[in-house]
Amino acid sequence: MTERVVIAGAGLAGCLLATLLGRRGAEVTVYERRPDPRVAGAERGRSINLAVSARGLAALEQVGLKKQALERALPMHGRMVHPVGGGAPNFQPYSADRERAINSIGRAELNAALLDAAESTPGVTLRFSRRVTGVEDGRILLDGEPGERARVVLACDGAYSAVRGSLDGIGCDQDFLEHGYKELTVPPRADGGFALDPDALHIWPRGTLMMIALPNLDRSFTCTLFWPKGDFTALDGPRKVRAHFEAHYPDVAGLMPDLEGDFARNPVGSLVTVRARPWVQDAGGTLVALVGDAAHAIVPFFGQGANCAFEDCIEIDRCLDGTGGRWDRALALYQERRRPNTDAIAGMALDNFVEMRDRVSSPLFRARQAAQHALERRLAGRYMSRYELVSFTTVPYAEIxxxxxxxxxxxxxxxxxxxxxxxxxxxxxxxxxxxxxxxxR
Ligand SMILES: Cc1cc2nc3c(=O)[nH]c(=O)nc-3n(C[C@H](O)[C@H](O)[C@H](O)COP(=O)(O)OP(=O)(O)OC[C@H]3O[C@@H](n4cnc5c(N)ncnc54)[C@H](O)[C@@H]3O)c2cc1C
Known part of the structure; x- marks a missing residue:
C-alpha cells in the first residue's frame, strides 16, 4: 500500500486509525485544527472523562495501548443511584460478574497517548493548527486553500465534520436533543481523598434534570448535568444555582465549593445523533470516507461513542486485510459492515437516557436487574442483559x-x-x- 492517505482530525478515531494505517505501510498525514493538545493543553467544552469498556479496550489492545489505558483508569463496577430527597445512595452492579467494570479515563490523557502512538509510527505525520475544509480536484482544502494531493481522505473530524459538510453527495440528519450538558467539579476532600465512592458511576436520576459523576485520577469527580437547555438559563444567578442544588442534589451540593463559578463559566454543550448517508464518496478521484462521530455521533447515555468510533477503525483495518489493500472495496465493505451496528447503538443510547434518568430509581427496575444477574449466573453465556452485551462483549451492536x-x-x-x-x-x-x-362435582 503506497497510496497517500489524509486523515482529518487527530481526535480519538483519527489517531488510532493513523497508527493502524501507518503500521500497514501507508503514508499518512493527519491534519488537526487545534494546536497540539500535549503542548497547548486540552480544549475546553468537551467531556473531561470517558467510560471506556470492552470494545474500546479491544481496539486499544491492537496498538499496544490497553495496559497503559487501564493503568490510568478508574474502574467503575456499577451505578450508585442517589435518590430524590437525599436518602442513602444504592449501588447497582453492572454485571453478575462482580469483576467486570467500565473504566473512567481522562479524555485528554487518552488522546495524548494515541497522539504519541501515531507520531511514533513510521509513515505517519501529524500537522496541527490546520483545518481541513473540503476536497477538490484530487486535493484536500486547508482553510479553503488547495493542500496536498490525496487518493484517500478519512474524515475523523467529529460530529460537526467540515469534510462531510463540503460534499454535496453526502446527506446528513442531525437530531438534537432538547437537553444540553454542562460539567461541574467535585474536588477531592480536604484530606486528599475522594468525596464520593470512586468505584461507581454516580447518577442523580431527577426525571428531566439528571446528573451523573465519574471519578478522575486526581481524586476529583466530573459531574455532568443533562438538562433541557432552558433549565440552565432559568438559573440566572449564583443564589438560584445554590438553592436549586441544595433542593435537588442535597448530598452533593455541599461537596462543590465552586458550584456557582463552575455553573456560570462552563458552557452548555449540545447532544446530537448524526446519521450520515452514504459514508463513502468518490470526490473527483479522491475516495472520502466518514469515520467515528463524523459518520454517526450518538448521545452519550450508553458511554459508547468513543468505543464505537474505535471499532470503526479496527473494521477499516480488517477490510483492508480482506480486500488485499484495495481502498475502494475496503471502504465499501466498511460501510456495509458498520452501518447496521452504528444505527443499533444510536437507538440503544437514546433508550438508555430514559433508563438512567427515570427507571434506575424504581424498586421494580432493581428487582428486574437482580433477576437478570441471577439468570446470567445460572445460564452463563446463554443469557446476557443488554448492558452486559453492549459494555462487556464485542458482540456486534446490530445483533443485540x-x-x-x-x-x-x-x-x-x-x-x-x-x-x-x-x-x-x-x-x-x-x-x-x-x-x-x-x-x-
Ligand atoms: C458529554 C459527552 C460524554 C461522552 N462520554 C462518552 C463515554 O463515556 N464513552 C464513550 O465511549 N464516548 C463518550 N462520548 C462520545 C465521544 O466523545 C465521541 O464519540 C468520540 O470523541 C468520537 O471520536 P472522534 O475521533 O470520532 O471525534 P472527536 O473526538 O470529536 O475528534 C475529532 C477531532 O477532529 C478535530 N477536527 C474537527 N474539525 C476539524 C477539521 N475541519 N480539520 C481538522 N481537524 C478537525 C477536532 O479538533 C478533534 O480533535 C461522550 C460525548 C459527550 C459529548
Whole structure:
C-alpha cells in the first residue's frame, strides 16, 4: 500500500486509525485544527472523562495501548443511584460478574497517548493548527486553500465534520436533543481523598434534570448535568444555582465549593445523533470516507461513542486485510459492515437516557436487574442483559436487540410454562385434598 492517505482530525478515531494505517505501510498525514493538545493543553467544552469498556479496550489492545489505558483508569463496577430527597445512595452492579467494570479515563490523557502512538509510527505525520475544509480536484482544502494531493481522505473530524459538510453527495440528519450538558467539579476532600465512592458511576436520576459523576485520577469527580437547555438559563444567578442544588442534589451540593463559578463559566454543550448517508464518496478521484462521530455521533447515555468510533477503525483495518489493500472495496465493505451496528447503538443510547434518568430509581427496575444477574449466573453465556452485551462483549451492536427479544420470548415462554405447571400441580393438590383425586362435582 503506497497510496497517500489524509486523515482529518487527530481526535480519538483519527489517531488510532493513523497508527493502524501507518503500521500497514501507508503514508499518512493527519491534519488537526487545534494546536497540539500535549503542548497547548486540552480544549475546553468537551467531556473531561470517558467510560471506556470492552470494545474500546479491544481496539486499544491492537496498538499496544490497553495496559497503559487501564493503568490510568478508574474502574467503575456499577451505578450508585442517589435518590430524590437525599436518602442513602444504592449501588447497582453492572454485571453478575462482580469483576467486570467500565473504566473512567481522562479524555485528554487518552488522546495524548494515541497522539504519541501515531507520531511514533513510521509513515505517519501529524500537522496541527490546520483545518481541513473540503476536497477538490484530487486535493484536500486547508482553510479553503488547495493542500496536498490525496487518493484517500478519512474524515475523523467529529460530529460537526467540515469534510462531510463540503460534499454535496453526502446527506446528513442531525437530531438534537432538547437537553444540553454542562460539567461541574467535585474536588477531592480536604484530606486528599475522594468525596464520593470512586468505584461507581454516580447518577442523580431527577426525571428531566439528571446528573451523573465519574471519578478522575486526581481524586476529583466530573459531574455532568443533562438538562433541557432552558433549565440552565432559568438559573440566572449564583443564589438560584445554590438553592436549586441544595433542593435537588442535597448530598452533593455541599461537596462543590465552586458550584456557582463552575455553573456560570462552563458552557452548555449540545447532544446530537448524526446519521450520515452514504459514508463513502468518490470526490473527483479522491475516495472520502466518514469515520467515528463524523459518520454517526450518538448521545452519550450508553458511554459508547468513543468505543464505537474505535471499532470503526479496527473494521477499516480488517477490510483492508480482506480486500488485499484495495481502498475502494475496503471502504465499501466498511460501510456495509458498520452501518447496521452504528444505527443499533444510536437507538440503544437514546433508550438508555430514559433508563438512567427515570427507571434506575424504581424498586421494580432493581428487582428486574437482580433477576437478570441471577439468570446470567445460572445460564452463563446463554443469557446476557443488554448492558452486559453492549459494555462487556464485542458482540456486534446490530445483533443485540434481536438477541434480547429472543431471550425475552424464551423467558416469557418458560415463565408461562412454569406458571401452567404450578397451576396444574395446585389443582391436583386441591383435588387430592377434597377427596382422593377425583374431580369435585
Ligand atoms: C458529554 C459527552 C460524554 C461522552 N462520554 C462518552 C463515554 O463515556 N464513552 C464513550 O465511549 N464516548 C463518550 N462520548 C462520545 C465521544 O466523545 C465521541 O464519540 C468520540 O470523541 C468520537 O471520536 P472522534 O475521533 O470520532 O471525534 P472527536 O473526538 O470529536 O475528534 C475529532 C477531532 O477532529 C478535530 N477536527 C474537527 N474539525 C476539524 C477539521 N475541519 N480539520 C481538522 N481537524 C478537525 C477536532 O479538533 C478533534 O480533535 C461522550 C460525548 C459527550 C459529548
Amino acid at each position: 436487540p434481536a438477541r434480547i427479544r429472543r431471550q425475552n420470548l424464551i423467558l416469557g415462554a418458560a415463565a408461562s410454562a412454569a406458571a401452567l405447571a404450578a397451576g396444574t400441580a395446585l389443582r391436583a393438590a386441591v383435588r387430592a385434598a377434597r377427596g382422593g383425586g377425583r374431580p369435585a
